[in-house]
Amino acid sequence: MPVSRTALPEQLAEGYSRFVNQKAPAAQALYQRLGEGQTPHTLVLSCADSRVDPTTIFAAAPGELFVLRNVANVVPSFERYSAEGQGALTATAAGLEFAVGHLKVSRILVMGHARCGGVAAALHQCQNPEIAEQKDSGRYFIDRWVAQMTEDGDSVLAEYEGEGPAVVQQQLEFRNVRQSVKRLRSYPFIANAEADGRLSLHGAWFSIADAALWWMQDDGNFGIVEG
Ligand SMILES: [Zn+2]
Known part of the structure; x- marks a missing residue:
């Protein structure tokens, strides 16, 4: 039994309507092929933040990017x-x-971004360590998840003592990408694939306000990518 589009929340119904009427017809052959399976070339791990969508930033077609998102x-x-x-x-x-292991992507990109709420929460926890003990704060899972960044947060706070909060936050955003790329290598299946030359690991940071991508270089520093 078909379901009327009006059954969907309005904002989703409008978007789906544009997809079905404008985009899907042109991509029909592509979707038909993708119905058989996927061979994405790159895995992108980005924040769940609504402003940082890998598919949009890399103008990727369906089937190109395997996207993981977390806080x-x-x-x-x-x-x-x-x-x-x-x-x-x-x-x-x-x-x-x-x-x-299964899709055999060629590369992994960890992409951070400016004004990350998760990074800000980690810094807040560094400055208020008693938060980690609170059980009824309404952010039980968030606090435990962002605690993965507090060690790096403490290091950045010490290194950039005297700098303003925006600088400290950006430095932890960079450091979190560097450390996440490093931790990828702690997974044996990733380390082995990289050693065999089947996989490369990369880091980037998206500066939201000017819609610009910064790329992590070999020395761990980030530089803005020329348009
Ligand atoms: Zn974020």
Whole structure:
């Protein structure tokens, strides 16, 4: 039994209507092919932030990017989450395993961004460590998740002491990308694929206000990409 589009929330119905009437017909052959399976070339891990959409930034067609998103684009530590009882229950780790082990993507890009709420929450926790002990704050899961960045947050706060909050926040956003790329190598299936030359690892940071991408270079510094 067909469902009327009016059954959908209005904002979603309008978007779906544009997709069906304007985009899908032109992409019919592509979708037909994708119906058989996917061979994305790149895995992008980005923040769940609504302003930072990898498919939009790289103008990618369906089937090109395997996208994982979580709060603050954090790669969880392999040691921490693969331990029995810690639950290998991170969607991020499962997605990495699937994309690298089964889909055989050629590269992984960890993409951070400006004004990241998750990074700000981690810094707030560094400055108010008692938060981590609170159970009824209404942000139980957020506090535990962003705690993965507090060690780096403490380092950045010490290194950039005296700098304004915007500088400190940006430096932790950069550092979180660097550390996440580094932690990718703690997953044996990623380290092996990289060693065999089947996989390359990259970092980037999206500056929202000017819609510009910054790329992580070999020395770990970020530079704006020429348009
Ligand atoms: Zn974010």
